[in-house]
Amino acid sequence: MxxxxxxxxxxxxxxxxxxxxxxxxxxxxxxxxxxxxxxxxxxxxxxxxxxxxxxxxxxxxxxxxxxxxxxxxxxxxxxxxxxxxxxxxxxxxxxxxxxxxxxxxxxxxxxxxxxxAAPSNPVLDVSRHTERSITLSCYTHGCKPQPQVTWLLDNGIELPGDTTHELEADGKKWTTTSRLTVLAYGPGSTASCIVHHQALKEELMASFHFEDIPRTEQNVQPEGMETKENNLLLPILVAALIFALLIIVLLFMRKLKKAHGVWKRENDVSDQTVESYKSKSNEDSTGHEKNGHVVNQKSNMQYVTDGYAETMQKNPTDTNLAISEKLFGCGRETNV
Structure with a gap:
């Protein structure tokens, strides 16, 4: 070792x-x-x-x-x-x-x-600008060294396109993108993306047929319109939020006012009940006093009446004389 x-x-x-x-x-x-x-x-x-x-x-x-x-x-x-x-x-x-x-x-x-490292099979992507103008994008990845990408039209013309290369995470291989903008095309036209690389025995190809695109008109927004809409979006959202908060506050105040009214009515009823109870207590006390006085009078009257009746029974003659004296203002004669 x-x-x-x-x-x-x-x-x-x-x-x-x-x-x-x-x-x-x-x-x-x-x-x-x-x-x-x-x-x-x-x-x-x-x-x-x-x-x-x-x-x-x-x-x-x-x-x-x-x-x-x-x-x-x-x-x-x-x-x-x-x-x-x-x-x-x-x-x-x-x-x-x-x-x-x-x-x-x-x-x-x-x-x-x-x-x-040989490149992967190319993948085509299509984006439309106007009814008669489109952009074709061709993607390939995992190749070393960088590949060469060209575009072949159906009339035999081969174009380089707009090609960019990006180093991948491993620091060894590349991802390549090539774009071609077609301003006008006829029915049945084709465009092919061709990838050339020294690790390939023959080129890789991906073709696009223009009749595959549905011919529908698209509304193209002027420049600045999208920016204007984006600038208006924030104030609208803020206004909507403030309006929602205002509604919540109004509902809360309404509920609070309703609760205050219920509380006030309950207090008024309680006060009336207490006053009624006090008034009834006073009336009951006064009635008891009056009833006691009447009973005493009746008792006295009964006592007088009873006493008078008893006197009348014991000495009816004297009673009659006494009555006569009271009525006529004179008394009994006296023998001297």
Whole structure:
């Protein structure tokens, strides 16, 4: 393991620049193909050989695997050769691969790998400006390097179009858009988007037939009309909101007024009930006093009457005389 580490350090040091014996070649592949790396550096039988990937990590040291990537396979190892294979390459596998022979003299070999990515099938999009003027848009993505897009009309004329390229998130592939505006077209006319790329055996094509567009007139708004409508939209929304709040406040005030009226009526009824109760209490007290006085009078009268009746019964003659005296103002004669 210590020897392997020493070889890695030496390899990294040697990668910093050119050194005697270094040679190189370029290999171009397409995504999905296999990369074969063959190192036939001569040396003594005890020399160690090693392949390094573009990021400087060892792939194989003699027959010992250094990377966990199972796409790498050892295809041949001998005193004169160390060959490996990388299957199903992607654009992230491209770069400079290096083979080192740690002998005397030290030797190395560089192999530059370029990976191409074919574009996707083009997709057409149509947008109409007027009844007789439309714009065609052609989209393709996932290609490396950038593709070339042209437009072929049914009269045989090929036009470049307005093409833009945008780098995708992986930093390797491109998305390409090309637009063509057609001001006039006849019945049965066609326009085709053609994608050219070196990873393709033949061009990709997408065609559009103009009779597929329904011929309906469209009202084209003048410039500034849309802006004016947008400027009026905010005040209208604010006014609607204020109106809604005003209605809510009025309903609340109406409900509050109604509740106040109910509360006032209940208080008036309570006051009348208390006054009626007090008045009735006073009348009852007065009646009881009057009734007591009458009873006393009746009792006195009865007492007088009873007393008078009793006197009359005891001495009727005296009673009669007394009455006569009262009536005629004279008294009994007295014999002297």
């Amino acid at each position: 210590a020897f392997t580490r020493v070889l890695h350090v030496v390899a990294l040091f040697l990668m910093q620049g050119d050194f005697p014996g270094a040679g190189g070649e370029t290999v171009t592949l397409k995504e999905g193909e296999d990369l074969n790396l063959r190192c036939t550096l001569s040396g003594d039988g005890s020399s160690a050989r090693q392949w390094l990937n573009p990021r400087g990590f060892g792939i194989f040291l003699n027959t010992q695997r250094a990377l966990r990537d199972q796409r790498y396979k050892l295809t041949h190892y001998s005193k004169e050769e160390l060959s490996i294979r990388l299957s199903n390459v992607t654009v992230h596998d491209e770069g400079v691969y290096r083979c080192f022979s740690y002998g005397i003299p030290f030797k190395s070999k560089n192999e530059t790998v370029e990976v191409l």
